[in-house]
Amino acid sequence: MKWYSLVVTLFIWLALTVGVGAQGGQFESEAAVTFGQRIVFTLTAVTDEPLTTVTLTIQPTHFPPQTETVTPRQLGDGRWQAQYVLEPQAAGLPPFVTITYEWQVNTSSGETITIPAQTVAYQDDRFAWKKIEQAAAGTAVTIFWPGESDKPGRDAFVIAQQTAAQLQELLPLPAATPLPIFLYPSTADLRAALRLNGHDWAQGHTDPALGVVLVTAVNSKTAADDLRGPLPHEITHFWLYQAAGPHYADMPYWFKEGLAVWLASGDTYEATADSQSLTNLCRADPPADWEMAAAQSGTLVQFVDEQYGREALALLAAAFAQGADCETAVSSIMGQSVAELEASWLANTQPRPTAVRFVQQHGMWLLLLLAGFVLMGLLVMRPGGKN
Numbered sequence: 001m002k003w004y005s006l007v008v009t010l011f012i013w014l015a016l017t018v019g020v021g022a023q024g025g026q027f028e029s030e031a032a033v034t035f036g037q038r039i040v041f042t043l044t045a046v047t048d049e050p051l052t053t054v055t056l057t058i059q060p061t062h063f064p065p066q067t068e069t070v071t072p073r074q075l076g077d078g079r080w081q082a083q084y085v086l087e088p089q090a091a092g093l094p095p096f097v098t099i100t101y102e103w104q105v106n107t108s109s110g111e112t113i114t115i116p117a118q119t120v121a122y123q124d125d126r127f128a129w130k131k132i133e134q135a136a137a138g139t140a141v142t143i144f145w146p147g148e149s150d151k152p153g154r155d156a157f158v159i160a161q162q163t164a165a166q167l168q169e170l171l172p173l174p175a176a177t178p179l180p181i182f183l184y185p186s187t188a189d190l191r192a193a194l195r196l197n198g199h200d201w202a203q204g205h206t207d208p209a210l211g212v213v214l215v216t217a218v219n220s221k222t223a224a225d226d227l228r229g230p231l232p233h234e235i236t237h238f239w240l241y242q243a244a245g246p247h248y249a250d251m252p253y254w255f256k257e258g259l260a261v262w263l264a265s266g267d268t269y270e271a272t273a274d275s276q277s278l279t280n281l282c283r284a285d286p287p288a289d290w291e292m293a294a295a296q297s298g299t300l301v302q303f304v305d306e307q308y309g310r311e312a313l314a315l316l317a318a319a320f321a322q323g324a325d326c327e328t329a330v331s332s333i334m335g336q337s338v339a340e341l342e343a344s345w346l347a348n349t350q351p352r353p354t355a356v357r358f359v360q361q362h363g364m365w366l367l368l369l370l371a372g373f374v375l376m377g378l379l380v381m382r383p384g385g386k387n
């Protein structure tokens with residue numbers, strides 16, 4: 001072994017052990033997660049100088065930092081331990097949040113040692129997750145799924161990539177925005193993950209403020225089918241929340257739900273006569289008959305896309321993400337009132353009389369048939385004319 005490779009090896013070894021160490025001793029820091037219950041932060045120190053006080057600063061993403069003072073315990077042989085137990089639910093922390101934490105140690109000689117900051121993800125430890133991390137359409141996608149097969153993760157990645165590309169075109173997110181996706185083996189497991197943390201579904205939706213996409217993929221055989229609708233739908237809600245932040249709550253229902261429904265389905269919708277009024281769908285809260293309202297909203301988004309183009313949808317998305325209300329956004333972008341939009345939407349989506357539909361569907365054949373009759377008529381009439 002050459003001298004420099006020995007130096008490099010020594011350096012790497014030092015970097016690993018000193019990574020959580022510093023002058024004045026050796027320090028080891030770890031955080032252990034029990035999902036739905038606690039996160040235990042433990043600092044172990046080997047030092048000649050007694051430790052007097054230890055503080056732990058915890059900063060969950062999007063939360064203010066909090067500093068806790070911990071009394072160190074002497075374990076003997078110059079070994080000390082400080083431990084802090086965080087109960088996420090009591091602390092009001094959502095599941096799946098990432099926490100940055102940093103220990104500071106004071107020794108009897110008055111020295112202050114700061115252990116480099118580390119992060120821990122408060123994730124569901126009830127499953128052994130497999131993981132794919134890959135960039136897709138400007139986002140940093142991470143997919144977690146349990147089980148032996150790689151297929152659910154790969155299937156999910158393909159769908160996530162397509163959806164992210166469509167959404168990026170409508171409402172761009174900052175480069176490398178993290179897009180974490182968990183594939184639960186059952187809906188019961190998914191809901192248990194939420195309930196363990198004092199959350200739950202509402203109208204089949206997880207709270208997009210959790211900052212993760214949660215969907216169900218039962219096994220490797222069904223994954224692609226299980227995910228085809230729900231994954232683009234949930235990614236859309238996640239995306240709108242990332243773009244709109246606090247304005248997400250005020251977004252018109254027809255837009256945030258309709259976009260998710262429309263992107264999740266290649267189907268075209270047939271609106272029925274008892275359409276929700278658009279004024280109703282302009283409210284942020286889901287209407288009482290939310291399943292019907294969701295389908296109607298999908299139709300409306302599709303109608304806007306077909307009649308006014310992708311740019312109109314993108315402008316609406318940007319306006320709603322900045323907190324514009326329904327009437328203002330529709331009139332400034334589409335040059336009409338909500339009532340006018342509703343009228344043209346209903347005129348275009350209401351079922352037409354059977355005869356009209358028949359002509360629309362079979363127009364070309366009818367035209368050919370008619371042309372045939374005319375030709376025949378001409379042929380029949382011509383000899384008569386000569387007589």
Ligand SMILES: [Zn+2]
Pocket residue numbers: 205233237256257260261
């Ligand atoms: Zn939805």
